[in-house]
Amino acid sequence: xxxxxxxxxxxxxxxxxxxxxxxxxxxxxxxxxxxxxxxxxxxxxxxxxxxxxxxxxxxxxxxxxxxxxxxxxxxxxxxxxxxxxxxxxxxxxxxxxxxxxxxxxxxxxxxxxxxxxxxxxxxxxxxxxxxxxxxxxxxxxxxxxxxxxxxxxxxxxxxxxxxxxxxxxxxxxxxxxxxxxxxxxxxxxxxxxxxxxxxxxxxxxxxxxxxxxxxxxxxxxxxxxxxxxxxxxxxxxxxxxxxxxxxxxxxxxxxxxxxxxxxxxxxxxxxxxxxxxxxxxxxxxxxxxxxxxxxxxxxxxxxxxxxxxxxxxxxxxxxxxxxxxxxxxxxxxxxxxxxxxxxxxxxxxxxxxxxxxxxxxxxxxxxxxxxxxxxxxxxxxxxxxxxxxxxxxxxxxxxxxxxxxxxxxxxxxxxxxxxxxxxxxxxxxxxxxxxxxxxxxxxxxxxxxxxxxxxxxxxxxxxxxxxxxxxxxxxxxxx
Ligand SMILES: *Cc1c(COP(=O)(O)O)cnc(C)c1O
Numbered sequence: 001x002x003x004x005x006x007x008x009x010x011x012x013x014x015x016x017x018x019x020x021x022x023x024x025x026x027x028x029x030x031x032x033x034x035x036x037x038x039x040x041x042x043x044x045x046x047x048x049x050x051x052x053x054x055x056x057x058x059x060x061x062x063x064x065x066x067x068x069x070x071x072x073x074x075x076x077x078x079x080x081x082x083x084x085x086x087x088x089x090x091x092x093x094x095x096x097x098x099x100x101x102x103x104x105x106x107x108x109x110x111x112x113x114x115x116x117x118x119x120x121x122x123x124x125x126x127x128x129x130x131x132x133x134x135x136x137x138x139x140x141x142x143x144x145x146x147x148x149x150x151x152x153x154x155x156x157x158x159x160x161x162x163x164x165x166x167x168x169x170x171x172x173x174x175x176x177x178x179x180x181x182x183x184x185x186x187x188x189x190x191x192x193x194x195x196x197x198x199x200x201x202x203x204x205x206x207x208x209x210x211x212x213x214x215x216x217x218x219x220x221x222x223x224x225x226x227x228x229x230x231x232x233x234x235x236x237x238x239x240x241x242x243x244x245x246x247x248x249x250x251x252x253x254x255x256x257x258x259x260x261x262x263x264x265x266x267x268x269x270x271x272x273x274x275x276x277x278x279x280x281x282x283x284x285x286x287x288x289x290x291x292x293x294x295x296x297x298x299x300x301x302x303x304x305x306x307x308x309x310x311x312x313x314x315x316x317x318x319x320x321x322x323x324x325x326x327x328x329x330x331x332x333x334x335x336x337x338x339x340x341x342x343x344x345x346x347x348x349x350x351x352x353x354x355x356x357x358x359x360x361x362x363x364x365x366x367x368x369x370x371x372x373x374x375x376x377x378x379x380x381x382x383x384x385x386x387x388x389x390x391x392x393x394x395x396x397x398x399x400x401x402x403x404x405x406x407x408x409x410x411x412x413x414x415x416x417x418x419x420x421x422x423x424x425x426x427x428x429x430x431x432x433x434x435x436x437x438x439x440x441x442x443x444x445x446x447x448x449x450x451x452x453x454x455x456x457x458x459x460x461x462x463x464x465x466x467x468x469x470x471x472x473x474x475x476x477x478x479x
Contacts, residue, residue, distance in 0.1 A: 003060045005060070019063055031082070034082060035084055037078075037080050039086050039435055039436040040079050040088070040436040041076065041078055043076055047077065048073065048074070048077040051073045052073070081093075081454075082455065083436075084454050084457045085434060085436065085461050086436050087450045087453075088430075088437055088449070088451070089451075090246070090304070090453070091451065092303060093305075093308070093453070093455045094306065094307075095306035095307075095363055095367060097359075097362050097363045098306060098308045098363045100362065101358050101361075102308065104362075105356075108358075111352050112125075112344065112353045113343070113344070113351050113352055113353050118355065121353075121357060123341075124361055125356070125357035126143075127357075128146070128361055128364075129143065129146070129313060130144075132144065132313050132360075135369060136277075136288075137279055137288045138279070138297065141317065142297070142317055144314060144315040145344055146311060146356045146360070147298075147313075147314045148310045148312060150191060150299075150300050151194065153312055154189075154192060154269060154298060155195040155349070156296075156322070157238070157240075157267070157269035158182065158238060159325055160267070160321055160322050161237055161238040161295070162199055162238075163321075164321050164325075175200060179205055179233075179235065180201050181234045181236050182196050182201055182206050182207065182239075183206075183207045183209055183225060183226070183239045183240070183266075184206065184208065184239065184242075185208065185215070186208040187242065187245040187248070188208075188271070189245070189271060192271070207225050209222045214400065214401060216250050216253060217241060217252040219257055219259075222260055226260070230264075237267065238266055238269060239257055239261050239267070239268050240271055241254055241269070241270050241294075242271045243270060243271070243275050243276060243279075244275025244403065244404060244406070246273075247408070247440050248399070248400040248403060248447075248449075249400075249402075249403030250403065251275075254287070254289070255289045258291075258292075258294055261294075267296070268295050269296045269298075270294050271298055272297060272298065272299045273300045273303065274303045274304060275404050275406075276298070277305045278304075278380075281373055296315060296317070297314075297315040298312060304379075305372065306372060307360050307364075308359065310354075311356050311360055319347070322347055323346045327346040329346070375455070380404060380405050382405065382452040382457060382458075383404070386407055386462060387407060389462075389466050395412055395415055395477045396411060397409065397410060399447035400447075405453050406449065406451050407450045407451070408442070408447045408448065409447065409450065410445070410446060411425060411473070416477075419446035421476050422439070422446045422447065422448060424476055425476055426438075426439035427439075429448075429469065434464070434468050435465045437449060437450050
C-alpha cells in the first residue's frame with residue numbers, strides 16, 4: 001500500500017498539511033523554550049548513535065513516533081545555535097522569515113543550475129546580489145553569486161586566480177613545474193589553506209605574511225615576500241586578506257594590500273565571511289576603502305545577516321574571468337540567450353544549485369534593512385558593555401582589542417602562566433550549559449572568544465553570563 005504521504009492527491013495533501021502544521025507548531029514551541037536547553041549539547045560521543053536501530057523501517061512509522069524520537073533522542077544531541085547565550089565560533093543566525101522561506105524553497109524544490117531551469121531563481125539571485133552589494137557599499141561594478149559557503153567561494157577565487165595567472169593553461173595541461181605563490185596572514189581562516197591545497201598550489205607555496213600587534217597583515221612584509229619570490233623565479237599569484245579574522249576579528253589593510261596586488265599583478269581575494277555584514281553600517285564605511293582594487297570578495301549572510309545557513313555571497317570584479325574558469329561550455333558555443341542571462345552553474349563549482357535567493361529576498365523583505373542595521377548595532381554595543389566588564393575585572397585581561405562584536409580575553413598571565421586556568425574556565429562555562437564560548441590559541445597563547453551576535457541576545461543574557469563567569473573565576477582563581 002502506498003503511504004498517504006507519498007501521494008499528491010487530496011488525502012496526501014491533507015496529511016502533508018497536518019504534518020507540516022505540526023512541524024510549524026513544534027518550531028514555535030522550540031523557540032519558546034530555547035533558553036531552557038543547555039547551549040552546547042551535553043551528550044558523549046556515541047550517545048545518539050546507539051539509540052538508533054540498524055536499519056530504516058520498511059514500512060512507515062507514525063508521525064507521533066517520529067516526533068517522539070525528535071524530542072527525546074535528537075534534541076538532546078543538538079547544540080542550540082539560536083540560543084541567545086550562544087557566543088561560540090561565529091553565530092549561524094536565522095530569523096523567522098528565513099525559516100519560512102526555506103520551507104517554501106523546499107516546497108518548490110527547483111534545481112537552479114541554469115537560467116532556464118528556473119528563470120526567477122536566476123534573476124532574483126542577480127537582484128539580491130545587487131541589493132547586497134549596494135547595501136554594503138561594495139564597488140558598483142561588481143557582480144555576485146550565491147554559493148554554499150565562504151570555503152567554496154575562496155576555493156573558487158583561487159582557482160580563478162590560477163587560471164588567470166597561467167593563461168588558462170593549468171586547467172588544460174596541468175601544472176608544469178612552475179611555482180605559483182599565494183600570500184595570506186597567519187590569522188587567515190583554515191579554508192584558505194584548504195583552498196591552496198585543493199587548487200594544487202601546494203601548501204609549501206602558501207606564504208604566511210607577518211602581522212602587526214593587532215594581528216593585521218603588514219603590507220611591507222607582503223611586498224618583501226613578493227620581491228623575494230620574484231627573485232627566486234616563482235610566480236606571485238594571489239593574496240587572500242581578511243576583514244574580521246576568525247580568531248580575534250583582525251582587519252587586514254585592504255587598501256594598502258590592493259595597491260600592492262595591482263602593482264605586481266596579483267589577484268586579491270577578500271575574505272569578509274563574518275564581519276562583511278557590518279559594512280552596511282556607516283560607521284564601518286572606512287572598511288570599503290581599497291575594495292575597488294580587489295578582485296573578489298566573500299561575505300556570509302548566513303552568519304550575521306539573519307539569513308540562515310547556507311547562503312554565502314561571492315563577488316567578483318570581472319565575471320568573465322570566473323565564468324571562463326568554471327564554465328564547461330566554451331564561450332564560442334554559448335547560446336545567444338547565454339549572453340543575456342546568468343547560468344550560475346558557471347559561477348561556481350557545483351552544477352546543481354539550491355534556490356537560495358528566496359530566503360535572502362524574503363528575509364530582507366520581511367525584516368527591512370533598518371531593523372537589521374539596528375540589530376547589528378545592538379550586538380556591537382553589547383560587546384562594548386562586555387569589554388568594559390571584562391576590562392575592569394581583577395583576574396582578567398583582554399587578549400586583543402575588541403573588533404566589531406568579537407571579544408577575546410584570558411585569565412591574567414600573572415595568575416595563569418601556562419593558560420591552563422583559561423582553558424578550564426572555558427570548559428566550565430560550556431559544561432554549565434548556560435553559555436557557549438570558544439577557546440582558541442592565538443600566537444601561541446590560549447584565549448576565550450565571546451561573540452555576542454546571536455539574533456536574540458540581549459542585555460539580560462550578557463548580565464547572567466557575566467555573573468556565571470565571575471562565580472567560576474572565584475572558584476578557579478585562587479590568589
Ligand atoms: C566562518 C569563516 C569562514 C568559513 O565560512 P564557511 O561559510 O563555513 O565556509 C571563512 N573565513 C572566515 C574569516 C570565517 O569567519
